Amino acid sequence: MFESERDAGVYTAALVERIVMGEKDPVLGLATGSTPIPLYEALVQLYRSGLDFSRATTINLDEYIGIPGQHEQSYRHFMQTHLFQHVNIQPDRIFIPDGMAEDLDAECARYDKIIRQHAIHMQVLGIGVNGHIGFNEPDDLLVSRTHVVQLRQATVESNARFFPTLDDVPKRAITMGVQAILQAQHIILMAFGEEKANIIQRAIMGEVRTDVPASILQLHRDVVVILDKASASQLDPSVYLAGSQPTSSQLL
Numbered sequence: 134m135f136e137s138e139r140d141a142g143v144y145t146a147a148l149v150e151r152i153v154m155g156e157k158d159p160v161l162g163l164a165t166g167s168t169p170i171p172l173y174e175a176l177v178q179l180y181r182s183g184l185d186f187s188r189a190t191t192i193n194l195d196e197y198i199g200i201p202g203q204h205e206q207s208y209r210h211f212m213q214t215h216l217f218q219h220v221n222i223q224p225d226r227i228f229i230p231d232g233m234a235e236d237l238d239a240e241c242a243r244y245d246k247i248i249r250q251h252a253i254h255m256q257v258l259g260i261g262v263n264g265h266i267g268f269n270e271p272d273d274l275l276v277s278r279t280h281v282v283q284l285r286q287a288t289v290e291s292n293a294r295f296f297p298t299l300d301d302v303p304k305r306a307i308t309m310g311v312q313a314i315l316q317a318q319h320i321i322l323m324a325f326g327e328e329k330a331n332i333i334q335r336a337i338m339g340e341v342r343t344d345v346p347a348s349i350l351q352l353h354r355d356v357v358v359i360l361d362k363a364s365a366s367q368l369d370p371s372v373y374l375a376g377s378q379p380t381s382s383q384l385l
C-alpha cells in the first residue's frame with residue numbers, strides 16, 4: 134500500500150524494469166485507464182535514465198470497437214501518448230487489438246495467435262468499478278480467449294467522463310480473455326481511490342466469482358496488488374501488514 138499514486142508508479146516500474154532487463158525478449162502485457170498512468174510516467178523516467186526497451190514486445194489488453202487508432206480516446210492513442218512515443222519500444226513489437234477491423238472474429242483469432250507466439254512475462258492490470266479486468270465484464274461465465282464484448286452499463290457510464298456525451302462512448306470492445314491473463318508469468322493489479330475500495334475488497338477477499346472477474350486472479354500464483362490507502366480502506370489490515378500476507382499473492 135502506497136502513500137501516493139506516484140510512489141506506487143515508481144515501485145511498479147521497478148518491477149517492470151526487472152523483467153525488461155532480465156529477459157532476453159521481454160513481453161509486457163499492458164493496460165489503459167487512469168490507474169497505470171503513474172507507472173508509464175515512471176517507465177519514461179527509467180528510459181531517460183538508460184533503460185532500453187528495444188527488445189521489448191508489448192501486448193495490450195483491449196481496444197474499443199468503432200473508433201480508429203488516431204481517435205484521442207482509443208487505447209492505441211492512449212498508449213502512444215503515455216508511453217510509446219516517449220520510449221524506444223519498436224513499433225512492430227507493439228500489439229493492440231484493431232477495433233476497426235471489418236471481420237472482428239478474424240481479428241480476435243489474429244490476436245490470440247500473437248498472444249500464443251509471445252508468452253507474457255508480466256501483465257499489468259487495472260480494475261473496473263464492477264470488477265472487470267481488461268474488458269472481461271461480470272457475467273455468468275468468463276471467456277477464455279480474445280473476444281468481442283458488449284460493455285456493461287456501469288462501464289459505459291464510468292468511461293463517459295472521457296467522451297463529450299454518453300452516446301459517444303463505445304458500447305463494444307475487443308478484449309483479451311481470462312486465459313491469456315492467467316497465463317502471464319507475473320501479474321500486477323493496480324487500483325487507486327475510494328471508488329475502487331469495495332471491488333478490491335471483494336476481488337481479493339471474496340469468493341472467486343464470474344460476476345467479480347478480478348477475483349479469478351486469486352487462482353494465479355504470482356499476483357502483486359498495488360494499492361493506495363483509499364483503495365485498500367476496506368481490507369482487513371491484517372491482510373497487508375508485514376508478516377501476514379497471503380502466500381499466493383503480495384499486497385503492496
Ligand code: GLP
Nearest residue numbers: 165166167168259260261267268
Ligand atoms: C477500462 C479498461 C480497464 C481499466 C478500467 C479502469 O474499462 N478497459 O483495463 O482497468 O477502465 O479504468 P481506470 O484505471 O481509469 O479506473
